[in-house]
Amino acid sequence: MCGHGRNKHACECQKPRMERFIQPCMLLLLYEKPAHGYELMDSLKEFGFEDGADPGLVYRNLRKLEKEGRVESEWETKGAGPAKRLYKVTPEGIDLIHSCSLHIRNNIERLGYFLKRYEQNFSKD
Amino acid sequence: MCGHGRNKHACECQKPRMERFIQPCMLLLLYEKPAHGYELMDSLKEFGFEDGADPGLVYRNLRKLEKEGRVESEWETKGAGPAKRLYKVTPEGIDLIHSCSLHIRNNIERLGYFLKRYEQNFSKD
DNA sequence: TCATATATATGTCAATGACATATATAAAGG
DNA sequence: CCTTTATATATGTCATTGACATATATATGA
Numbered sequence: 428m429c430g431h432g433r434n435k436h437a438c439e440c441q442k443p444r445m446e447r448f449i450q451p452c453m454l455l456l457l458y459e460k461p462a463h464g465y466e467l468m469d470s471l472k473e474f475g476f477e478d479g480a481d482p483g484l485v486y487r488n489l490r491k492l493e494k495e496g497r498v499e500s501e502w503e504t505k506g507a508g509p510a511k512r513l514y515k516v517t518p519e520g521i522d523l524i525h526s527c528s529l530h531i532r533n534n535i536e537r538l539g540y541f542l543k544r545y546e547q548n549f550s551k552d
Numbered sequence: 553m554c555g556h557g558r559n560k561h562a563c564e565c566q567k568p569r570m571e572r573f574i575q576p577c578m579l580l581l582l583y584e585k586p587a588h589g590y591e592l593m594d595s596l597k598e599f600g601f602e603d604g605a606d607p608g609l610v611y612r613n614l615r616k617l618e619k620e621g622r623v624e625s626e627w628e629t630k631g632a633g634p635a636k637r638l639y640k641v642t643p644e645g646i647d648l649i650h651s652c653s654l655h656i657r658n659n660i661e662r663l664g665y666f667l668k669r670y671e672q673n674f675s676k677d
Numbered sequence: 678t679c680a681t682a683t684a685t686a687t688g689t690c691a692a693t694g695a696c697a698t699a700t701a702t703a704a705a706g707g
Numbered sequence: 708c709c710t711t712t713a714t715a716t717a718t719g720t721c722a723t724t725g726a727c728a729t730a731t732a733t734a735t736g737a
Contacts, residue, residue, distance in 0.1 A: 475662040508683045509733040537600040545653045633714045634702040
């Protein structure tokens with residue numbers, strides 16, 4: 428089975444990977460509330476990353492975003508469990524959220540155009 | 553400059569690649585009318601592939617789709633210019649169009665959810 | 678003490694896309 | 708006739724990305 432919600436279906440095609448979609452999602456979550464990677468893995472479910480996002484993806488993207496100055500972090504040694512790195516968005520990160528949202532708008536338009544054209548060919552009216 | 557139409561903007565983030573989006577677009581075009589690669593490169597503009605799609609992408613995807621039985625082709629030696637390969641969609645290709653359209657619906661939902669949440673944070677009301 | 682939950686990090690491989698380049702044919706213009 | 712351009716297909720190479728596996732360490736609870 429593939430997909431979720433109303434669109435769950437037996438799948439014969441490859442899953443679209445939503446490439447790079449994880450980055451704006453992580454940034455938006457961090458904008459709403461500073462968090463550490465382990466939390467993000469879970470809250471990314473809200474954006475459709477089923478079963479929680481892959482740890483490798485999350486941590487590597489966090490480090491990449493930090494190298495680019497989009498987020499910054501500090502170690503939290505206090506509290507329960509092993510030390511965690513608390514991430515916050517920087518102003519540059521917020522800029523990235525804005526420009527990503529424009530791309531996402533574009534993509535919705537393109538995908539919507541595909542669907543419209545798809546339905547012109549296949550809808551049974 | 554990045555993007556097109558209403559959403560054209562000065563870009564500071566990486567271009568989303570619309571990974572695999574080219575395949576359903578090619579299949580839908582071929583469903584509407586059998587064509588050869590060179591034509592597709594041009595008509596993919598309608599789906600937002602600016603300046604026409606990359607020849608490498610188009611031809612490699614055509615060969616891949618043919619290997620998977622989603623399209624079939626025959627050489628056209630007649631007519632003007634060098635020999636061209638005329639591609640048609642197979643029933644398996646049509647199945648792929650349908651399941652891709654479900655994925656695309658999912659993606660629109662996910663992207664729409666991101667936008668909604670983005671606007672909750674940033675719209676200036 | 679042993680298993681489990683929390684937390685971060687890296688290794689490896691395949692899929693994908695971007696860009697460059699190779700090839701051949703035909704038409705058009707000088 | 709020769710050169711340029713348009714048509715047409717195909718491959719080479721490299722970086723990015725994602726999927727999956729694995730390594731590591733700390734605290735908690737049974």
